[in-house]
Amino acid sequence: MRAPVVIIGTGQAGFQAAASLRAEGYDDPVVMIGEEPHHPYQRPPLSKAFMTGKQDAQNIFLRPSAFYQDHRIDLLAGEKAVEIDRANRRVRLASGSNVAYQTLVLATGARVRTLPIRGAELDGVCYLRTVDDAIDIKTRLEDARNVVVIGGGFIGLELASSARSLGKSVTVVELQPRLMARMVAPLLSEFYRKVHSGQAVEIVLGAAPVEIRGQDGRAREVRLSDGTLRPADVVAVGIGVLPNFELARDAGLAVSNGIAVDAYLRTGDENIYAIGDCAEHPNVFAAGRVRLESVQNAVDQGRSVAAAIEGRPHRYESVPWFWTDQFDVRLQMVGLSMGHDRIVTRGDPQSRKFSVFYFRKGRLIAIDSINRPADHMIGRKLLASGVALTPDQASDESLDLKRLPPASPSM
Amino acid sequence: MSIFGRKEKATATVIYVSPAGDAREIAVPVGDSVMEGAIKHGVNGIVAECGGACMCATCHVYVDETFLNRLDPMEATEDEMLTCTVSPRRPNSRLSCQIRVTQELAGLIVRLPETQV
Numbered sequence: 001m002r003a004p005v006v007i008i009g010t011g012q013a014g015f016q017a018a019a020s021l022r023a024e025g026y027d028d029p030v031v032m033i034g035e036e037p038h039h040p041y042q043r044p045p046l047s048k049a050f051m052t053g054k055q056d057a058q059n060i061f062l063r064p065s066a067f068y069q070d071h072r073i074d075l076l077a078g079e080k081a082v083e084i085d086r087a088n089r090r091v092r093l094a095s096g097s098n099v100a101y102q103t104l105v106l107a108t109g110a111r112v113r114t115l116p117i118r119g120a121e122l123d124g125v126c127y128l129r130t131v132d133d134a135i136d137i138k139t140r141l142e143d144a145r146n147v148v149v150i151g152g153g154f155i156g157l158e159l160a161s162s163a164r165s166l167g168k169s170v171t172v173v174e175l176q177p178r179l180m181a182r183m184v185a186p187l188l189s190e191f192y193r194k195v196h197s198g199q200a201v202e203i204v205l206g207a208a209p210v211e212i213r214g215q216d217g218r219a220r221e222v223r224l225s226d227g228t229l230r231p232a233d234v235v236a237v238g239i240g241v242l243p244n245f246e247l248a249r250d251a252g253l254a255v256s257n258g259i260a261v262d263a264y265l266r267t268g269d270e271n272i273y274a275i276g277d278c279a280e281h282p283n284v285f286a287a288g289r290v291r292l293e294s295v296q297n298a299v300d301q302g303r304s305v306a307a308a309i310e311g312r313p314h315r316y317e318s319v320p321w322f323w324t325d326q327f328d329v330r331l332q333m334v335g336l337s338m339g340h341d342r343i344v345t346r347g348d349p350q351s352r353k354f355s356v357f358y359f360r361k362g363r364l365i366a367i368d369s370i371n372r373p374a375d376h377m378i379g380r381k382l383l384a385s386g387v388a389l390t391p392d393q394a395s396d397e398s399l400d401l402k403r404l405p406p407a408s409p410s411m
Numbered sequence: 412m413s414i415f416g417r418k419e420k421a422t423a424t425v426i427y428v429s430p431a432g433d434a435r436e437i438a439v440p441v442g443d444s445v446m447e448g449a450i451k452h453g454v455n456g457i458v459a460e461c462g463g464a465c466m467c468a469t470c471h472v473y474v475d476e477t478f479l480n481r482l483d484p485m486e487a488t489e490d491e492m493l494t495c496t497v498s499p500r501r502p503n504s505r506l507s508c509q510i511r512v513t514q515e516l517a518g519l520i521v522r523l524p525e526t527q528v
Contacts, residue, residue, distance in 0.1 A: 038415075042462040055463075057415045059443065062462075064451050299460050323466050330488065332466065373488050377468065377495030402494075 002028045003100045004074070005309055006091055008081045008247065009107030010034025012043065012295055013276025015062050016302025017105050022071040024310050030073045031099055033091065036130055037078040039065055044295060046134040047158035048325050051141075052165050060131065084251035086269055103309050106248055106259055106267075106274040107302070110241035110293065115150060119212030124219035125235045128155060137236060141166055144233035148222045150209055152179040154324045155238035157192065161326040163236070164201050171202040171230050173209055173222070183322075183333070184368055185343050185356050191370065195329050204228075209235075243278045243291060256280055258291035263315040265305050273308065275301035284317050285365070285383065286336045296321045319384045321376070332376035335366030335383045344395040347372060355379075357394040364389045378402055423517040427454045430525050441514060445507035445521060446470040456523035463508040465489055469527040470507040471496045475520035479503055482510060498524030 005021060007014045010032050018030050034040075041060045049055035068075045080094040090098045112127040114120065126137045137159075141147070147163045149156045152174030164170045174181075178189035179196075193203050204224065211223045212235055222230045243258040253267045254260040258280030265273045265281060276298040280291045300318035307314060322333040329352065340358035347354030355375040358366040364387075367379035378401045382389060387404050422438035425448050429435075439448030449457040449470075458469035465488050474482065482505070485493075489509045493500050507521060 044462060044464060049464075059447055060462075062450075063453070067453055070453065295461060323461075323464065325464070371488075373465075373491035374494050377492060381495070 003089065003102040004029035004031045005103045005105065006099055006101035007032045007105040007107055008034075008091065009105075009109055009276070009278075010036060010038075010040045010075070010077060011107060011109045011276060011298065012040070012062070013109070013298035013302045014105070014107035015040035016299045017107060017275060017305050018073045019063070019071070020303045020306030021309060022073065024306055026306070026310055028102070030071075031076065031101075032068075032073060033076045033079050033081050033093070033099065035078070035080045036132075038131060039063075039068065039075055039077055041131055042295075043129075046131060047128055047155055048162060050131075050134055051138055051159065051162040053138075057131065057135070081247060084247055084272075086251055086272070089271065102271070104272045105305055105309075106272065106278060107276045107298075108244035108247060108259075108274075108278045110243050110277040112237070113240045113242055115209065115212075115237050115239065117209055117211055119214060119219065122212055122214040122219040122235075123217050124214075124233060125212060125237065127237050128159065129241070137234065140234050141168060144168055146231040147171070147234045147236060148173065148209075148230050148232040149236045149238065150222075151238035151240070152176070152203070152205070153182065153238060153240065154180065154322075156236070157196065157326050158324060159236045159238060160196065160201050161199075163234075164196075164199050165327070171204060171232075172196065173204045173207055173224060173230075175206070175208050177206045179203070179205070183337075184331075185337070185340075185358070187343070187345070187349070188331070188356060188368060188370070191349055192326065192329075195327055199327055241277070241293060243280075245278060248272075248274065248278075256289075260289075263317075264308055264313045265301055265316055266308070273305045275305050281316060283320070283336070285320055287339050287360075290336065292320055294320065294322050319380050321380060330371055330373070332369045332373060333366065334369075334376055334379040335364075337366035337368070340365060342391060344391045346375065346395055346397060357389075357391065359391055362390075364394070375401070421514065423512050423514055423519070425512060425516075426518065426520045427456075428520060428522045429456055430523060434520075439512045441512055443512055445472065445510040445512060445519070447508075448512065449507065454523075456527065457507060458527040459508060460528075465492055465506060465509060468492045468496050468506060471498060471500075471524050471527060472505055472507045472510075472521040473501055473524065474503045474505050474510075475522070476503060478516065478519050481515060485509065496524070497526050497528060 040062045083092040090100045147168045149160045149172045208225045245255040248259040249255045259274035337358040342359040353371045355369040369376040420440040461467040
């Protein structure tokens, strides 16, 4: 019997790689190694439906535990990989044993960036990445009155929305002068500021936390750079993540803002791939190389790597998409808007149903849709097929986007 | 009991029919979605990439006509997401993540499309 495909990481990308290998009829052993004691689960609900109690913990698992036995996926949950021995093609575990591989897939994900200020170690300062983190925050929220969220990105704002929906008094502190600054156009940042303000979430922009003060080891208030003090029973920090590339780096593989891979998701070692949040890859929808933190990227790269291992490699060219739910507003994003030089809107922002189309040098590169899922779904097709859409067409609501002529063969 | 523990819940039978005509009867806990019932029992043909957030349209099903008017009407989001399913949308198309199983739906028959992605 050949050595197994070994997948390090039991998140969405690692799970998808294993599931797709079996779905494609791959017959050799498959081993998954994951630090968390749980079998693979979904992360998106943790800040949203799980946090508000709309989705039970038992409904977040990607598959029931029997799935792994039935599909002969050897799931080593609660095991940490500490070293890749490329010369002997094996992975050393913290428990001391070694796992030989034929092909290695790094789906090591990312970890939260921590707050480097005084008082950050106090009880009640929380980060959200894992289901255990989510359970901890959910439990703390039960007795909390005041919540300070550090970071006005997706995670921070989703947590703010959930905490506010649970009746908490919520303040969001964002260093940038606008919300979700890395992801969306200023017009959307302002739209979201109003959505949150309208729900009595206090948004503090252009300010940083300076110190967390506590009593008896527990966080009590946050002092901000604007000099104000904000009472806090829970300080929820969502200031981004760092890719877990140390295993790859220590094994001599190239890393930059993630584990460097080619268009086939392969590292410099032909037997080692990297996928999901940890993988810095060339992306045809970006101006260059990117690292994406999303379900879409995890799932599609999981599928791609399985196909490559099965001997049918194809270039990774999936259209990136993302979403965030905050209060009753759904933002669906398709494409990558970085580097846009023009935006147009379709629909009226006052109606809370509109889309923003992003262009670069006259070419459509991304669409952000507020409560307009049809625009989003059509956008996925437009971007995948490279249909030429002008800014005037995008803003013309009398034009049915589904009926645009197909892309010219020169694309 | 841990937070992951399964409480004993009432169930209702849902019948999933593959494109080839093979039927699987599954007792789905009341309150779970038709999608969750399929995922927990390994029914092939429901992908549910987004995990039930009504974001991906990969849990598309055709609901047996006799049950159609017993379902809660679909919300605008589901209606719009259905405009872009990979297999063709029909009048009885639904996203199974949006159908909550109730006692009244016992015996619900859903047919799976040829493909979801």
